[in-house]
Amino acid sequence: MTVNVLSPGLLTTIQDMGRPGYYHLGIPIGGAMDRMALRCANLLVGNDENAAGLEAVFTGPELEFNGEATVAVTGAELPPKLDGEPMACWASFKVRAGQVLSFDYLRTGARAYIAISGGIDTPKSLGSRSTYAIGALGGIDGRALAAGDILPLGEATGGAEGREVPSELRRSPGNPAALRVLPGLYWHRITEASGERFFEETWKVAGEADRMGYRFQGGTPLEFIDREPPFGAGSDPSNITDACYPYGSIQVPGGTEPIVLHRDAVSGGGYFMIGTIIAADMDLIGQLQPHTQTRFIKTDMHGALAARKDRSRTLNAIREMLSE
Amino acid sequence: MAKQEIRSPLPGTFYRKPAPDQPEFKAPGDNIAKGDVIGLVEVMKSFHEITSEFEGKLIGFLVDNEEPVAPGQVLAEIEN
Numbered sequence: 101m102t103v104n105v106l107s108p109g110l111l112t113t114i115q116d117m118g119r120p121g122y123y124h125l126g127i128p129i130g131g132a133m134d135r136m137a138l139r140c141a142n143l144l145v146g147n148d149e150n151a152a153g154l155e156a157v158f159t160g161p162e163l164e165f166n167g168e169a170t171v172a173v174t175g176a177e178l179p180p181k182l183d184g185e186p187m188a189c190w191a192s193f194k195v196r197a198g199q200v201l202s203f204d205y206l207r208t209g210a211r212a213y214i215a216i217s218g219g220i221d222t223p224k225s226l227g228s229r230s231t232y233a234i235g236a237l238g239g240i241d242g243r244a245l246a247a248g249d250i251l252p253l254g255e256a257t258g259g260a261e262g263r264e265v266p267s268e269l270r271r272s273p274g275n276p277a278a279l280r281v282l283p284g285l286y287w288h289r290i291t292e293a294s295g296e297r298f299f300e301e302t303w304k305v306a307g308e309a310d311r312m313g314y315r316f317q318g319g320t321p322l323e324f325i326d327r328e329p330p331f332g333a334g335s336d337p338s339n340i341t342d343a344c345y346p347y348g349s350i351q352v353p354g355g356t357e358p359i360v361l362h363r364d365a366v367s368g369g370g371y372f373m374i375g376t377i378i379a380a381d382m383d384l385i386g387q388l389q390p391h392t393q394t395r396f397i398k399t400d401m402h403g404a405l406a407a408r409k410d411r412s413r414t415l416n417a418i419r420e421m422l423s424e
Numbered sequence: 425m426a427k428q429e430i431r432s433p434l435p436g437t438f439y440r441k442p443a444p445d446q447p448e449f450k451a452p453g454d455n456i457a458k459g460d461v462i463g464l465v466e467v468m469k470s471f472h473e474i475t476s477e478f479e480g481k482l483i484g485f486l487v488d489n490e491e492p493v494a495p496g497q498v499l500a501e502i503e504n
Contacts, residue, residue, distance in 0.1 A: 110434065111468070158434050158467065158495060205433065205496030307437055310468045389435040390467055391492040 101167040101218060101253045106200065108245040109161040113311075114220050114238065115213075116152040118363060119228035128364045129347060130230035130238065133311060133386030134211055136271070137175030139415065141215035143422040144172035144192040146259030151219030152229035154245070156212045158389075160203025161245060163214075165195045170217040170259030174270075176209025176387060191264040208272065209387040217259035221252045232364055234312075269418055273384040276302055276393035279360075281350065282404050284375040286340060290355075294323035298358075298374060298396060305392045306357065311364040314385050315357050316394060322355035322374070338372045345369060348377040350396075358396075360385060380407035428478040430500045432493045436467030438474075440489045450500075452484040462500055465493060480504025 115138065118131020132138035132155055139149040147153075154161065160178050172192040173180045180187045181202050187193050189212075195201060203212070222229050222240055231239030240249055273279075287295065303316040324337035332341040338355040344367065345351065350358045351371035360377055362385060377385065378399060388394065399407070432438065440448045440463050450462045456476045463485075464471045483501040487493055 110472070205431070206435070207495075210435075307466050308469050389494075390437070391435070 101169065101256070103166065103169075103216065103251040103253065104164040105245050105247055105249040105251065106162040106164055107247050108249070109156050109159040109203070112154050112156045112161045112245045113231035113233070114152050114222055114240065114245070115155040115230045116228055117150045118230050119226045119238075122226055123347075123367045126367050127226065127235060127237070128232060128367065130228060130232045130363050132213060132230075133363055134175050134213065134383040136383045136411070136415065137211070137386075138213040138215070140190065140265050140418060141172045141174040141213040142219070143419060144174070144190075144259075144263050144265065145170040145215045145217040146257050147215055147217065147219045151215065151254070152222065153213050153215040153220065156203070156214060157210060158206055160212060160214075163201045163251075165197060165199050165201070167197050169195050169253070169256065170261050171195050171201060172215050172263075174213045174215075174265065176212045177207040178209070178212035179204040179207065188264070190267075190270060192259060192261045194261040210389050211386050216253055217256035218253040221254040234364065263422055265418055265422070269414060269421075271384070271414075273387055273392070276395050277384060277388055278395050278397050279381050279384060280378045280397045280399040280403065280407065281375040282378055282399060282401065284349065284373050286372050287375065289324055289327070289337075289372055290374070291323045291325060294320075295374075298322065299398045303358070303394045303396070305388045305390050305394060307390050309388065309390055311362055313359045313361045313365055314388065315359045317357050319358075322352055324355060333370065339370050340372050342368060342370045345373070346376055348379065348382050349373045350375055350377065362386070378404040378407055380404070380411045425503055427483070428480065428502045428504060429498045430462060430474065430476055430478070430502065432465050432474060432497050432499050433495060434465045434467050434472060434493075435495050436465040436472075436493060438487045438489070438491055438493045438499060439464040439466065439471070440485065450482050452482055454482045456480055456482050456502055474499060476502060478502050478504055
């Protein structure tokens with residue numbers, strides 16, 4: 101079974117859960133920016149949660165099916181249309197051979213996940229089908245979808261149409277979006293007042309927001325405490341001696357605009373990091389449109405671990421519901 | 425005479441000029457042909473041309489230069 105890409109949309113990539121294990125070599129973890137949404141899409145069509153699907157940013161692709169399949173679209177509210185007929189988001193539906201899946205204008209969120217029964221069966225690179233375009237890894241020849249591509253699908257294990265993830269089990273970033281932050285190792289580099297202000301102010305997603313990182317604007321520049329620059333850090337007070345950048349870390353080059361590193365981020369460098377977005381809230385960032393008002397909420401390790409446990413309880417509830 | 429709407433497929437920032445020191449792509453009253461560029465939307469570090477699917481006369485813009493736009497938002501109206 102295959103699917104023809106009639107039009108790719110703005111930037112549609114093949115993604116699965118990513119390729120952890122190579123970040124120390126500079127190869128990012130990759131994978132869906134909203135992993136919960138991709139897991140749900142896969143579960144809805146009867147796939148393994150880690151199967152590869154499509155991540156469509158802001159606009160959807162146009163896909164022609166060469167055989168029968170079950171399809172689900174989750175994440176952003178990017179309403180699917182089958183031969184022009186509107187279909188529901190977060191629900192599985194049947195597609196017959198020859199039918200065309202297209203999408204309406206984006207309503208909310210930023211990234212929709214399209215799962216097709218059987219999963220996309222392109223070759224794996226370093227254990228994953230996820231597209232890392234800058235490194236030309238995964239996907240189709242290491243790039244985003246293009247018109248004329250033919251997507252190979254795996255063997256479907258019998259997905260059921262008419263399944264749904266109820267709205268109370270879906271999560272959206274809110275308005276303003278609230279992202280919880282664990283203050284980091286370099287917290288001592290800024291003044292107390294500056295640290296408090298970072299959490300009190302409302303920021304806004306900048307145009308520079310993609311799979312590598314999300315930039316935020318609109319807050320007051322950070323105030324650094326005077327220091328003798330350590331060896332290798334340089335004279336800019338916002339620079340540090342080169343260090344590892346964790347997934348979710350918030351670097352603030354020049355102390356002005358925070359950038360949250362996401363799935364395709366660089367793994368190290370010399371920018372000060374104010375803290376790290378907790379793992380439970382990283383999926384939310386994948387659904388932020390430019391100009392979205394955003395608050396950073398201070399938490400601690402206890403709060404971060406409790407939030408992670410909460411997410412895994414929700415995922416288990418969805419798994420249970422969809423396995424029936 | 426019918427009024428047609430040109431919508432932004434993308435969220436981002438709308439620009440009416442190809443560059444800050446260049447003239448606007450189109451002004452109200454201009455004739456528009458199918459495929460004419462009427463502006464740009466910037467998102468994810470790149471600029472995307474907004475083209476007209478219609479021909480006719482440009483009535484006006486509903487979004488100012490450098491203003492944020494949402495997907496599906498009407499950018500301009502055309503009379504044909």
